[in-house]
Amino acid sequence: MSGTPAREATLLDAVGIALAEEMERDPRVILMGEDIGVYGGAFKATAGLLDRFGPHRVIDTPVVEEAIVGAAIGASLRGLRPVVEMQFFDFASRAFDMITNFAAKHRYRTGLGVPIVVRGPSGGGVQAGPFHSQSPEGYFARTPGLAVVVPSTAEDARGLLKAAIRDDDPVLFLEHKLLYRRAKGLLPEGDGLVPIGKAAVRRPGRHLTIVTWGAMVPLALEGTDALAREGVEAEVVDLRTLLPMDEETVLESVRKTSKALVLHEESRTLGVGAEVAALLAEKAFEWLDAPVVRLAAPDTPIPFAPALEAAYLPGPATLLAAARKLAAY
């Protein structure tokens, strides 16, 4: 709501604030999910919303992900704006059909949009093993008809989630669980809407561009600090929306720096980074002074043990090594 004063919040708070603000603004917004009402959600993103908005708008469901998304699609076709929570985004696998076949193709087939948001925690780094740590964005980001959003700051989480709820088509909203409490920021006064499909330059630099998103953004920023001390100025582009991708911001940055490193947490092969690399090959070839570097998790499941997970996820050392090599190319 306009008129809301600025306030400090974590990314997790920001999700709850965005939901509450949109529910306040628009009586058509309803929430559905497992343990989201009485319990307030496995990560407490929806804490307090049942009390505030009542059981007709905050609906606790059985363990029925396919039915939750299916019912959200149906409710949206009758005029509501459903936001559903996947307890872990890994479990969106259960609703894959509903998301990629029913929701994503609906407007194209029938002319009727499906304004739903599917949101929930994704990502690793919390020693939760192969089924509670995945970064499933790549499964979805190649499906025409969807938007896929991954915020890395509290401000973006609020602004993008509000934009997602107002969007007339299905939006997948992946909240990196490692950032839930680590990403803190000042939520701006007023609506603070952040448009879907716009990347953000988090750090300007001249020598190379790091294109990334989610929990890799803070890693990239840390990396740029270290690189700066060595005289390498890296620019950090936070994609924020993976589909549709903000090609312009990426191209503009790489045309300036002439070197690009794509950094992502999902496994390497056919990850979103491959699309970025293809974009650069097609539209920035003449500007490139070095091959595009992809730094990603290896092509294995994400392991459980702390030492294995740490080796799996791109970390400061691998990033610095890759960036130094690229800078020196």
Place this chain on the structure above:
Amino acid sequence: MTVSPEQQRLLYRHLLLTRLLEERMVSLYRQGKMTGGLYRCLGQEATAVGTAFALEEEDLLIPVIRDLGSVLVRGARPADVLRQLLAKADGPSRGRDAFLHFCLPEKGLYSGIAMLGTAVPVLAGMVLADRFLGRRTVGMTYLGEGGTSTGAFHEGINLAGVQKLPLVVVLEHNGYSYSTPSGMQCAAATLADKAAGYGVASAIVDGNDLLAVVEAARAAVAHARAGRGPFLLECKTYRRKGHAEHDGQAYVDAEELAEWSRRDPIALFERQLDASGVMDAAARVAVRAEVDAELDAAVTEAEASPTPVPDPEFRGVRADEEEVVRRRRETFVGGLA
């Protein structure tokens, strides 16, 4: 098919081992030595122990989170279970997966995944294969109120029904699915009701009465082995702790919790053992001492195990991966620090 005195003494040991091993896990968890969450089975041990006990050695079992007891009955060593929880290199999943997600095929023990319900069709396929190969194996797996809401469960039991597969699904009716009470999970009064829609047999038993569970499970297994199709055995029990250790279960009614604490399966079995004279208090104390000693050794052994070392070539995803590894070596920029 009565449960012989000797079997009862063995059952008592399994029950106690499950309870006391979990206590060790809690203490490791509180010391921050465990990786990941701890999902407890306090108060529902008789269900997993009694049902798994009804299987023969060649049978197959896939546990879910509250079925530590079934894993122990199948012969998993407490030290190996602890290695798994401590994410050790020599644990059964070598630090790659969590909790009861490991396979010991020589003990007929296979692993589920976190996505609820998935084990039902997979186990249906396992016993389908065994039947094809001329084996008379029965498969047993478990699911709670939440798990039986999933499509995978329904599709799996339907397939098993038409194929008349020897599959026993133990329905652990423990009051909650995470924070969601049974009545909010399914409108049917019992989980066993789900059998009727698929033409599948079912029964309901007091899941805290170990001897009753064993007898009901034996009947279910016999039904399956005789080629009469799958069986849903609903065990009425109660989850006395939160979903996992982080969950303070504020949504649970204190009265209800107290009532079920009075129906503790170990205390109940002890009363039965007293009444029948099968095992007196002194004999039980001796078993406890023996189990405690076993667990002391298991904790020491597991804690002394090495933590896993990352494989710089990230192998183990597929059997034939030399080519993949070669490419990875070339392309994984930076490699390991």
